[in-house]
Amino acid sequence: MQNVYLSNYELNEAIEIYLKKLGNFSLNKEKISTWDANGRITCNPMFSIISSPHYNSSAMDGIATKSEKTFSASDRNHVILEEFEDYIVVDTGDPIPREYDCVIMVEDLIKVDEKKIEIYQSATPWQNIRPLGEDIVENQLIIPSNHKIRPVDIGALIAGGINSLEVYKKPVIGIIPTGTELVEPGTSLKIGDIIDFNSRVFSAQVSDWGGIAKRYNIVKDNYQEIKNTVIKASSECDMVLINAGSSAGREDFTSEVISEVGELMIHGVAIKPGKPVMMGKVNNKPIIGIPGFPVSAYFVMEKIAKQIVEGLQGIESKVDKVIDATLTKRAMSSLKYLEFVRVKLGYIDNKFIATPLARGAGATMSLVKADGVLEIDQNVEGIEAGTIVKIKMLNSEENIKNTLVCIGSHDPIIDIASDIMHQRNKMYFLSSANVGSMGGIMSLNKGEAHMAPIHLLNMETGEYNKSYVEKYIPNKKICLVKCVKRIQGFMVKKGNPLNVKDFKDLSRDGLKFVNRQRGSGTRLLLDYNLKKLNISPEKISGYFREEYTHLAVAAAVSAGDADVGLGVYSAATMMNLDFIPVCNEEYDIAIPEEYIEMNIVKEFIKTIKSKTFKEELEKLGGYDYTETGDIIYQ
Numbered sequence: 001m002q003n004v005y006l007s008n009y010e011l012n013e014a015i016e017i018y019l020k021k022l023g024n025f026s027l028n029k030e031k032i033s034t035w036d037a038n039g040r041i042t043c044n045p046m047f048s049i050i051s052s053p054h055y056n057s058s059a060m061d062g063i064a065t066k067s068e069k070t071f072s073a074s075d076r077n078h079v080i081l082e083e084f085e086d087y088i089v090v091d092t093g094d095p096i097p098r099e100y101d102c103v104i105m106v107e108d109l110i111k112v113d114e115k116k117i118e119i120y121q122s123a124t125p126w127q128n129i130r131p132l133g134e135d136i137v138e139n140q141l142i143i144p145s146n147h148k149i150r151p152v153d154i155g156a157l158i159a160g161g162i163n164s165l166e167v168y169k170k171p172v173i174g175i176i177p178t179g180t181e182l183v184e185p186g187t188s189l190k191i192g193d194i195i196d197f198n199s200r201v202f203s204a205q206v207s208d209w210g211g212i213a214k215r216y217n218i219v220k221d222n223y224q225e226i227k228n229t230v231i232k233a234s235s236e237c238d239m240v241l242i243n244a245g246s247s248a249g250r251e252d253f254t255s256e257v258i259s260e261v262g263e264l265m266i267h268g269v270a271i272k273p274g275k276p277v278m279m280g281k282v283n284n285k286p287i288i289g290i291p292g293f294p295v296s297a298y299f300v301m302e303k304i305a306k307q308i309v310e311g312l313q314g315i316e317s318k319v320d321k322v323i324d325a326t327l328t329k330r331a332m333s334s335l336k337y338l339e340f341v342r343v344k345l346g347y348i349d350n351k352f353i354a355t356p357l358a359r360g361a362g363a364t365m366s367l368v369k370a371d372g373v374l375e376i377d378q379n380v381e382g383i384e385a386g387t388i389v390k391i392k393m394l395n396s397e398e399n400i401k402n403t404l405v406c407i408g409s410h411d412p413i414i415d416i417a418s419d420i421m422h423q424r425n426k427m428y429f430l431s432s433a434n435v436g437s438m439g440g441i442m443s444l445n446k447g448e449a450h451m452a453p454i455h456l457l458n459m460e461t462g463e464y465n466k467s468y469v470e471k472y473i474p475n476k477k478i479c480l481v482k483c484v485k486r487i488q489g490f491m492v493k494k495g496n497p498l499n500v501k502d503f504k505d506l507s508r509d510g511l512k513f514v515n516r517q518r519g520s521g522t523r524l525l526l527d528y529n530l531k532k533l534n535i536s537p538e539k540i541s542g543y544f545r546e547e548y549t550h551l552a553v554a555a556a557v558s559a560g561d562a563d564v565g566l567g568v569y570s571a572a573t574m575m576n577l578d579f580i581p582v583c584n585e586e587y588d589i590a591i592p593e594e595y596i597e598m599n600i601v602k603e604f605i606k607t608i609k610s611k612t613f614k615e616e617l618e619k620l621g622g623y624d625y626t627e628t629g630d631i632i633y634q
């Protein structure tokens with residue numbers, strides 16, 4: 001049976017209904033040693049049993065004495081004190097006998113002989129004494145209930161005489177990956193195999209949230225097997241997460257299994273991604289059916305599962321940190337769902353800017369790259385570029401403020417420079433987006449990037465970059481920093497089986513080309529050469545197939561989807577392709593003059609001038625770095 005009709009509850013409503021139906025969690029408790037309690041949640045308020053210090057103690061090395069005997073002491077009138085008669089020698093932490101009421105530091109004493117000392121200033125009562133209970137008084141509240149124990153709390157608890165305490169047991173969360181197509185990581189892959197990584201992500205999330213993950217082996221799409229595993233997990237664990245099989249496919253059994261062995265309360269919530277989520281109860285334990293797509297799974301885990309895993313330990317979920325940011329691109333949304341849009345953040349001209357990342361529910365890298373999440377309400381159709389939006393943070397504000405935003409033409413050396421810069425100075429990061437040279441210029445114009453790598457050939461003069469900067473960024477003074485001269489050429493399969501030598505060859509019958517996107521420098525280079533040779537784009541099979549990076553072009557050739565693509569030498573060697581050079585081009589970095597004195601920009605320039613960077617270029621091959629880092633135009 002295919003379960004086609006899903007509900008479309010609003011997220012908060014769904015959670016409210018679900019929690020109500022689940023009823024109160026019965027929280028399990030255990031008594032553990034205080035020294036093992038870091039990160040655990042207290043069941044009760046903890047009051048001290050003893051005071052700390054539990055006796056009057058010396059705060060300094062010196063002598064304990066009676067203050068009245070010192071009152072007449074001054075620079076002009078030294079007073080002599082006798083051991084055992086007037087004082088005893090004490091070290092820091094030593095108990096102070098009742099008859100003494102102050103401590104004088106050893107630095108303030110003049111030794112007369114073995115038994116006598118002289119003092120030259122008076123002491124006040126209780127000076128340099130830590131009185132009993134100065135830090136903690138018996139019966140004082142040390143930490144409240146439902147408190148997550150920190151290392152400092154452990155110190156105060158032990159000082160207060162508490163050596164063991166009751167905490168909530170870590171809930172055991174069963175994780176069941178399902179799918180006949182799933183294979184364990186490391187298996188040699190056949191077409192159609194899917195590496196199970198969701199269950200490993202869930203395990204890590206569960207442990208971040210204080211739970212113990214218990215992962216079950218992959219279960220095939222077999223009703224009986226899924227049912228047996230759910231029954232087993234619900235008896236062994238405090239909660240069960242079952243992955244995939246949530247939507248309308250022929251082998252999506254999860255909802256039926258939950259209904260049969262327990263109660264399915266909700267199937268379908270108005271969130272995107274993540275809509276086919278299931279919430280139910282089996283063996284009186286919460287069970288959540290999590291959609292298969294990794295990004296859907298992530299949001300269902302964060303938005304729904306997390307509060308239950310935390311609730312099982314008595315933790316109240318924290319409110320997310322939110323910042324205001326200006327949206328750089330229109331973000332579309334559907335009226336049917338609350339949408340979670342992953343964004344990359346930048347900090348430019350003293351404000352945060354947010355650029356939406358790939359939207360697909362399978363785009364795992366969008367989560368890796370994301371600095372935050374824009375939530376678009378269910379009743380909003382989309383948000384225009386330029387709008388100030390609220391972003392829930394996944395990264396720290398400080399990191400984003402220390403990130404150089406580099407948008408423009410892609411070259412693998414930018415990723416290398418990024419890594420070297422961070423190694424040189426751990427506080428700095430570089431984020432790069434590949435939108436082609438013209439896209440980079442537009443980003444500089446709009447104040448959305450600190451720098452733009454470009455390689456734009458002037459078709460009339462044959463000169464690179466300068467004329468474009470002057471023409472397309474009229475309102476800002478721009479510096480061009482030399483990056484590299486790089487060899488562009490044809491990337492072909494090893495041995496160049498189709499014998500591609502020249503731009504003329506691209507129009508040959510039966511040869512499949514793969515192009516770069518419009519606005520990219522490589523595309524301009526192609527068009528320039530085609531125009532020179534009078535070849536119309538329609539003549540080239542694959543001209544309209546666009547990729548966004550050199551590596552993506554190389555990957556298409558390597559996979560056999562195309563016979564030839566135009567790109568840089570390093571991308572060809574990385575993909576083990578042959579390379580037929582066609583020309584050298586100037587790959588430079590445009591930086592508005594107002595940013596050139598920023599410390600992070602200076603660090604970037606130092607990075608690309610560094611020996612380490614040049615060594616990396618040498619390894620890649622195909623780059624001329626004689627002028628790298630020079631400001632060639634201002």
Ligand SMILES: Nc1nc2c(c(=O)[nH]1)N[C@H]1C(S)=C(S)[C@@H](COP(=O)(O)OP(=O)(O)OC[C@H]3O[C@@H](n4cnc5c(N)ncnc54)[C@H](O)[C@@H]3O)O[C@H]1N2
Nearest residue numbers: 177195196197198199244245246247248252291292293296
């Ligand atoms: N006709 C319809 N088809 C789909 C609908 C729909 O409403 N009607 N909903 C789509 C949406 S939205 C989602 S989300 C997915 C949910 O799919 P399932 O939960 O049934 O999961 P599968 O189909 O088994 O897997 C989908 C996809 O997820 C990845 N995956 C699954 N398991 C793992 C794992 N353990 N580790 C890593 N990745 C995993 C994999 O790419 C699968 O192909 O359904 C849509 N379809």
Ligand code: MOO
Nearest residue numbers: 273274275296361
């Ligand atoms: O719910 Mo699906 O997760 O929109 O991709």
